Amino acid sequence: MNSPNNIIKTIAPIAIEDLKKYFVDKSITYDIDYTNSKIKGTKLLTYISNLDIPCDISFNNKNEKEELLKEYLNSSVLCTIPSLEIQTIKLMLEYKGIHTERNPILYKNFITDNLEIIKQWESKLDSLTLFNMYIVNSPEMQEFAKGFPVDETEELTGINFLSLLKHDSFFVYYGKIKESNLKFYTKYFDEYMFKGKNLYSYWATENNPLFLITFGISEGLQLIENKEEESNVAPI
Numbered sequence: 001m002n003s004p005n006n007i008i009k010t011i012a013p014i015a016i017e018d019l020k021k022y023f024v025d026k027s028i029t030y031d032i033d034y035t036n037s038k039i040k041g042t043k044l045l046t047y048i049s050n051l052d053i054p055c056d057i058s059f060n061n062k063n064e065k066e067e068l069l070k071e072y073l074n075s076s077v078l079c080t081i082p083s084l085e086i087q088t089i090k091l092m093l094e095y096k097g098i099h100t101e102r103n104p105i106l107y108k109n110f111i112t113d114n115l116e117i118i119k120q121w122e123s124k125l126d127s128l129t130l131f132n133m134y135i136v137n138s139p140e141m142q143e144f145a146k147g148f149p150v151d152e153t154e155e156l157t158g159i160n161f162l163s164l165l166k167h168d169s170f171f172v173y174y175g176k177i178k179e180s181n182l183k184f185y186t187k188y189f190d191e192y193m194f195k196g197k198n199l200y201s202y203w204a205t206e207n208n209p210l211f212l213i214t215f216g217i218s219e220g221l222q223l224i225e226n227k228e229e230e231s232n233v234a235p236i
Contacts, residue, residue: 012044012048014030014051032048034060065087066110072088072160073117073158073160090107092121096176098175120157149184159194165203165205
């Protein structure tokens, strides 16, 4: 965790003098004051995505949080903003009816007002369970995953579903998957369309218990195949 001395409190856009400090000291992060920033909403998300430096956003009230959270859910640019990631995890868990806090009902009205985009996130996140099967070195599992409705979209609205996958606290989400949500996203699953990376780059983390189980299965299948190949080799 960064010490207070390494956190620069600022507004957006960040002053050039403050930006230069990061390129001298990579331990620096930026805490952006949303209320007083000159750019907000979608423009702020695009700015942070393009800048690609460690930063977070501070809000002075609930309305500000929900204003930017709505833009974040609808954004087509990938950005790392820890406070919004944590908010979105809580939102999606509440939507799924997975209550992990003493007072979990925080987003009821927000969910009602933004149901369409939340359902899009739900479909993509739920469908990652198919991706998890698809990456196993097993033709049977891959064919099973491909047997679900195919979605060939290249649309990046809601791309920040990827940003949740770095958080180990997110994966309780997969306790409540709806089969009716599952789609085989051909472009998402196979192409390098996320800032030059593929989906595997975000899914394959040590914080992801689903991937770790899948990795174990893949290793076991490979071991079995190797043994079968060895047994089929005629002795000299």
